[in-house]
Amino acid sequence: MDFTDQRLSYEKGQLDQQSIPTSPFELLHTWMNEAIEAQVQEPYAMSLATCGADNKPGVRIVLLREITEKGIVFYTNYESAKGQDIAENPNAEALFFWPKLERQIRISGSIAKIDTTKSAAYFQKRPHDSQVGAWVSQPQSGEVANRAVMEQTFAQLQAKYPADSKVPTPEFWGGYEITIENIEFWQGRANRMHDRIVYTQDNSSADGAVNWTTKRLLP
Template sequence: MNIADLRKSYEKAELSESASQADPLKQFDQWLTEAIHSEVPEPNAMTLATVGSDLRPSTRVVLIKGYDEQGIVWYTNYQSQKGRELAGNPYAALQFHWVELERVVRIEGLVEKVSDAESDEYFKSRPLDSRIGAWASPQSEVIESRTVLVTNAAKYGAQFLLQPPRPPHWGGYRLKPDNWQFWQGRKSRLHDRLRYTLQGDGGWLRERLAP
């Protein structure tokens, strides 16, 4: 099999200016809701791109945990690679790819930590093993073997029992969008691509981009 010969014709839907929302958050809400109702695998999964002090970009998949007019929220270890990179450069990009719907959403903007109260509230809602895992994993650090994680989990499980507190190095981030792009696959590679750019008055400029 020649990987260069793998091709797909995108023919499921279209994205027109007249049928799209003037507010990108409403358009995102519409598409995410449709992805959830369509039961695509992990519709809440998004790729997060950050840039380190060496100017090398890096990506990883995280899960969206909330969104509103303030921005897009996810939670992680602040001492991880992404946490360190965001501390040095607070601008990042997110991407959702709903393959079955032939759709992509790209979001760019400034990232800030959510409040301690928000992080505490979400942490308490997590399953117990996930709360213990936040203590057990020195995320992005080199470890000798998986035994390190298992041992840490046992240690913190015994220490905190059923009420592990939120680790001080763990919490939420919020990306405040200033640029959105919505991509809908179309036949003959003539895809629909709409960009929304934040304006000085708080409104959004919607433009069509060539695919």
């Protein structure tokens, strides 16, 4: 298949370095809200890239569940392939891509588990069957003989934990937070003259305050 003749001209917006906020979190909130208002399908879905000790990168889609004062939070199985990568190399990168708005946000930084109490509180907010499903995926990405085995395990767990009962939070499941060190906002423009603004965390302040520097990148 040849896609060399397939292309679009991006003409829906612009990103002016002179008018952006001093903190990237303000712009992150603004863009996320605009994606929600534009009814982008699952605007909080992001590609998460990790790399373990084998130096082989892995990427998959996960769901953003919170923007904090210092980063972004998602939840997963700690014993999954990404969990193993993070244990070996606590750095990660996330990418949001919203074609409808011709925008991307690229986030990189250090990553660590969040407090277990907070993870448990979120787990109990999930739909009951999603809670049950988390117990089926153990170990996540592990080999299974066929789908029937999965469905049998799911049915057994549904019987063990009926809809009106509490499903315990698995010890192998919880949240991670990526502390943002660099974040790039990309706005598509015509003629491939895209706008790219990068915020970089500046920790040189004597009072320990987190400041940010910005720069424009060539497309």
